[in-house]
Amino acid sequence: MLQVVIMHTLIPITSPLFLVGAELDEQPAWSTIFGNDNPLVLEIGCGIGDFVVAMATRHPELNFIALDFYNKGCLKSCKRADRAGLTNVRIVRDEARTFIRRCLPLASLQAVFINCPDPWPKRCQRKRRLVNQEFVSFMEPYLKPGALFHFATDFDDYGVDVANLLRRQAGFENLLAPDHWRHDLEGFPRTKYMLKFMAEGKEIYFVQYRRRAEE
Numbered sequence: 570m571l572q573v574v575i576m577h578t579l580i581p582i583t584s585p586l587f588l589v590g591a592e593l594d595e596q597p598a599w600s601t602i603f604g605n606d607n608p609l610v611l612e613i614g615c616g617i618g619d620f621v622v623a624m625a626t627r628h629p630e631l632n633f634i635a636l637d638f639y640n641k642g643c644l645k646s647c648k649r650a651d652r653a654g655l656t657n658v659r660i661v662r663d664e665a666r667t668f669i670r671r672c673l674p675l676a677s678l679q680a681v682f683i684n685c686p687d688p689w690p691k692r693c694q695r696k697r698r699l700v701n702q703e704f705v706s707f708m709e710p711y712l713k714p715g716a717l718f719h720f721a722t723d724f725d726d727y728g729v730d731v732a733n734l735l736r737r738q739a740g741f742e743n744l745l746a747p748d749h750w751r752h753d754l755e756g757f758p759r760t761k762y763m764l765k766f767m768a769e770g771k772e773i774y775f776v777q778y779r780r781r782a783e784e
């Protein structure tokens with residue numbers, strides 16, 4: 570039987586801010602990579618890099634690692650970060666859980682941001698969603714005590730599910746209490762997908778917790 574193999578060529582990314590997760594040492598020295606010991610912040614699914622560039626511009630005292638497994642997204646993110654002249658950002662092409670396990674020490678993150686992750690809207694696809702109970706339990710030890718866990722989506726049931734499961738996670742406390750989620754966070758940068766959904770009249774669900782300091 571004739572097998573047709575479709576090869577996708579990856580557009581090379583030459584930015585000095587770009588890293589390929591699989592080519593990094595296990596547990597790389599982030600202080601050497603960034604040239605300082607500033608706290609680490611992770612963005613999962615950075616898309617075109619608009620959010621990480623806005624945040625890294627506002628917070629030069631933090632080092633941002635923006636992850637995406639989509640090469641074209643990494644390319645666009647690198648171009649945006651290069652244009653902004655940022656040195657406190659690295660764009661990493663990798664799958665989130667693979668990268669976190671291999672490359673991040675426990676209790677190393679000051680914050681994790683997940684904006685508009687793929688929604689897998691059909692009921693039968695929901696098990697593919699990135700953020701679920703297992704993921705939150707997996708992520709928790711990588712956060713420093715007091716670190717932020719930020720999640721945003723336009724999908725009502727995804728937003729409500731994540732708010733509910735974080736509520737049950739003893740190691741986290743709700744930063745938006747008494748609300749379980751908000752549809753607006755003043756001053757928070759809007760991502761490409763947030764703006765697209767808002768233009769369609771949809772509401773964004775923002776959920777923000779922090780890892781408890783005392784455990």
Ligand SMILES: C[S@@+](CC[C@H](N)C(=O)[O-])C[C@H]1O[C@@H](n2cnc3c(N)ncnc32)[C@H](O)[C@@H]1O
Binds near residue numbers: 636642687760
């Ligand atoms: C719907 S887009 C949202 C992009 C951006 N955060 C925004 O709000 O505009 C989701 C992004 O997450 C990336 N992504 C999804 N699952 C991922 C995973 N497990 N590891 C790394 N990237 C992932 C996709 O490639 C895509 O770029």
